[in-house]
Amino acid sequence: MVTSVTSLGRNGLYDWLIQRVSAVVMGVYVIGLLGYLLAHPDLDYGTWAAFMGSLPMQIANTLLLFSVAAHTWVGLWTVTTDYLTRLALGGAATGVRLVAQALIGLLLLVYILWGLLMIWGGA
Amino acid sequence: MKVSIYRYNPDTDREPTMKEYEVDTQGKDLMVLDILALVKEQDESLSYRRSCREGVCGSDGMNINGKNGLACITPLSEVAPGVKEGKKPLVLRPLPGLPVIRDLVVDMGVFYEQYEKVQPYLQNQSPAPAIERLQSPEERAKLDGLYECILCACCSTSCPSFWWNPEKFLGPAALLQSYRFLADSRDDATEERLSRLDDPFSLFRCRGIMNCVSVCPKGLNPTRAIGHIRSMLLERGV
Amino acid sequence: MSIRTITFDAIVVGGGGAGMRASLQMAQSGFKTALISKVFPTRSHTVSAQGGITCAIASADPNDDWRWHMYDTVKGSDYIGDQDAIEYMCQVGPEAVFELDHMGLPFSRTEEGRIYQRPFGGQSKNFGEGGQAARTCAAADRTGHALLHTLYQQNLKNGTQFYNEWYAAELVKDANENVCGVIAISIETGETVFFKAKATVFATGGSGRIYSSTTNALINTGDGVGMALRAGVPVQDIEMWQFHPTGIAGAGVLVTEGCRGEGGYLINKDGERFMERYAPNAKDLASRDVVARSMMMEILDGRGDGPDGNYVYLKLDHLGEEVLHSRLPGICELAITFAGTDPVKEPIPVVPTCHYMMGGIPTNVHGQALKMSGGHEGEDQIVNGLFAVGEVACVSVHGANRLGGNSLLDLVVFGRAAGLYIEDALRQGMTQYEPSNDDIEAALTRVNRWNDSKGGESVHSLRKELQTTMQNHFGVFRKGDLMEEGVQKLADLRGRIAKAHLDDKSSAFNMARVEALELDNLLEVAEATAIAAYNRTESRGAHSRYDYPDRDDENWLCHSIYDPRTKQLGKREVNFKPKTVETFQPKVRTY
C-alpha cells in the first residue's frame, strides 16, 4: 500500500472514479454545447446570454467547472508524480513537485472563482 | 551480418558503449540467442543470462531492436525486416529502466520485490483435506493466461509507469500474479489482497497503454488482469 | 584464510524442484536454511518439464494402486532400481502431490474437480495385466513450470534465504572426508565465500550438456556430480542416460510424452505407425528406452525423413485443434517456434535426444550420500554432511531407465524426504564439521587455477569437442571399440582442459568464468559416463550395446559404481527388499 497525501481521493479507486465521473460530465457537456453552437450558426448575444443564464445551464456550468477542476487535478497530479520524481530530478524532486502541485492547485482555484463569478455573478 | 551490443563492465568502463560485431549466419534464420553465442565465441567477455533456450525460463529478456523479447525464441526474421538478410544491424540492449550490472545483464531486484509485494502464494485458512482441494474445470480455466508467466520482466520494463515509479507502481508482471491468486478458487485472502492494492500507485498507475501486452513472449495480457482487479476493487468499494 | 564464511544449519545447492522442496521443508520448521542457485530459482531446468508428475492419486481410476505404479517403475528400471526406494516414492507420492495442490499448484482438473491424469509410457494397471493406466498428474503441458513456481512461492512465504546467482564451485571437506559446506562465488560481484553448514544438500540437477544434442537447458552442466567426483565421492549407474524419443529434430527441444499419452503417435517417412511392430501392446506408450531404440532402428533402416533421412514424425493433428490447444498449448508454441510446423496441421519432426541422467550420487531414501568402504564391493557408508536429491542423486528409483513423469515425483518425494531427515537430525543435534584453512585452500584450488590461467585453449572450443565426443561415441547405441576410442579422447581432453585459458578475469557477472568452471564438471561427468558405459558389458534399459545385445542378469543385475580416485568401475547390490510388498522378481521386459 502506497500512501500519498496530495492525491485527491487519497485512494486509487476514488481518484479513478473521480476521473471517470468528471470525464462523463465534461464529455456530455462538450458534445451538448458543440451541438448547440452548430444548431445556432448565427448566434446573437441575447439568445446566448439567455441560454447560458438559465438555471439549468447555470447548474450545468457549475458542474462542468468542478468537473474540470477535479479532472485536471487528478490528471496533473498523476503527471507530476510520474515525471517530477527522484528518478528524474534527484533529491530536489519532492520540493519541485510540491511547488508544481501548489501552482496547479492555485490556478485551478482561480479558475473556479472566476467561473463561479461568471455563472452566478449576473444573477 | 552486423550486431550492435550494449557493453558495460563496471570493472573497466565508466559509461556503457555500443559495440559492433560481424557474425556469419550463413543465411540461416537463427534465434537471437544463437547470435549471442556466436558473438561470445569471438569475445568471451560478453555477458548475458540464458538457461532453457526454449522460452520457458525467462532468463534472456532483452531489448531487441527497440522491442523487449526473449532472445531464445526471437528469430532474426521477426526482429525487423532486413535484419536476417544483414541489411540492417541487430541491436541488443539490456531491458530498459533497470540498473545494468554488466552488458545485457540487469539488476532485477526491484522487479522481484514487486512480485513479493503481491504475496504470490496461495493463502487458505481452512484446514487442508486429505486429498486435493477440489476445483472445477471452469474455476481452473480462470487461471489460464495468468499462471504461465515466466517472470522475464519484458512487460514491466516496457512500461513507462514502471520506469517512472518502480518503487510505487507494482508493474504488469506482479499485478498479473496478484490476479492469478485473486482468481484462484482455492485462495481465500481476496479482501486482504485487494485492500493492499487500493492506493493511487500500486495498481492505478496503470494507464492502459498496453506496452506489456505487446511484448509478452507468452502472449499474456496484464492489462486485462489489471482491469479485472479494478472491477473487483470497484465492486468492493461502491 | 581470507575469504568470508557464512554459516547456516543447512544449505541447499540448486534451486530446482528437488532443492526447493528440501529447503521448504527445513525453512518451514524454522531452521536457518540457505538455497544457493546459479540462476534465479524459477529459471532452473525443472521449469521445462512438461507432461506431468506420475502418482497413484486415483483420480482417473478410483481403483488405482501405488503398488501398480511401483511395479511399472521396477519394470521400467530394467530391475536395477532399488525396490525399497521405489516403494517409498510410490507410497508417499500421493501425499506429496496433494501437498503441491494445497500449496497452489494449478493442476488441470477433471469434471469431478480432481487433478487431471493422463496416460504416459510404461504405465499399467494391475501389475501389467490390466492395460494402459492414466497416472500422470498434469497442469496442461507446463507441469514443471507450475511446480517450480509454486515451490518458489512457498519458499518466499516461509523465509528461505536465497542466494540467487551464486555459483557453487567446490565441496569443502575436513581431513576425515566429512562435508562441511561449499565454496560459492557471487556471480554478480565475483566474491568467493565459504558457506558452512551441518547439512549440504546437492540438488544441482542433471548434466545433459555433455552431449551436443540435448533437451537440457544450457545450465545443466553436472556441477554437483563434478564436485562430488572431485571430492572422491563415487557415482552410480552413470552410464545410464535416457534419450527422450521426441526431441524436435535439429533444435533438441523437448516434446512431451504426454503428446503420445493424449493419443499422438510416431510415424516413419512412409506414414507407417511403426511402434506397432516393436511394441505390439503398448505401442507408442512403451517405455522411453524402447521407443527411442525403435526410432533409431527406423532411421538406420532408411525409413527416416528429411534431407539426411535422420528423423521421424510425431503425428498429433488427428487429435483436433481443441484438444491440442487445451491440453498441449505449450507444445503447439514450441513446434511452431522451433520446427516451423503447426501440430494442428502437420506432424512434428522428432529424433531421440539426450534427456536425463539416471545415474548420479548414490544415496539412501533420506538423501544421504553414500560411498563404498573397503574396496568397491564393500558395505555402504554414509558421507557425513552430504545429501543429494533430484537428478543429481541416484537413490535409485529409475535404475536403467526412467519412466515419464517419475522425475517430478522423484524431486518432490526425495526433496521432502531429505528435508524431513535433516530437520530431525538437526533437532537431535547434528555435528558441524570444521575444516582447517588448508581444507578451504584445497577447495579453492580449481577456482584459483582458472583465475591464474595464462594462455591455452578456449573454453568454448574444448566444450564443443567434448560434446561431440559424447554424442558420437556414447549415443543411443553403443559399441566397445567406439567407446574405447571415446574414453581415449576424453583422457586427452582432460589434459587439455587442465591447461585451458580463461581470458576474462573481471569480477562483475563474469559469465565466462562460470562457463570455465562448468567445463571441469562436464568433463568429470563425461569421463565417468564413458568409463562406466565401456565397462558395463551388457544391454540394459537405456544402455544398449551392439557387442553385448542382451541383458546379463548373472553378472550385471547390480548398480555400477564409478570410483573417481581409481577410475575403476565397481558393483553395488540392488535392493530387492521392499518393506510392505513382495519383491518384484526380474522378468523378460516386453511392452
Place this chain on the structure above:
Amino acid sequence: MNDKRPVNLDLTTIKFPVTAIASITHRITGVALFFALPVLLWMMDRSLASPESFADLKQLMTSPLVKLVVWAILALLLYHLVAGIRHLIMDNGVGETLEGGRRGATATFVITAVLILLAGGWIW
C-alpha cells in the same frame, strides 16, 4: 556500487506501439488543455459580459490567427475527448486484447483526424 550502475532508458532507442502513442498523446493533449483553460474561460467571460464584448469577440474570431488558435484548442479537446471515450469503453473490458488495443488506438487517431477536419471546416 549500485548507484553507479547505468540504466538503459534512452527513449529514442525504444519502439513504442500505437497504443502507447495514443496514450502519450492523450496525456499531452490533457496538459495542453490545462494551459488552454484560461483562454476558454476568457472567451466565455467575453461572450457573456455584455453585448459589446460579445460583438468584440465575434469580430476577433474573424481573424485567421485567432481561428487557428481556436481550431488548435478544438483539436486538443477532440483528441482528448475521443481517447477518453476509448478509455471508458476499455474500462468495460472491451478492446483489452492486443489486437483490440491496436484497433482502438488506430480508430482513435482516425476518428479524431476526421473530427478535426470537420471542425476546421466549421470554423472557416
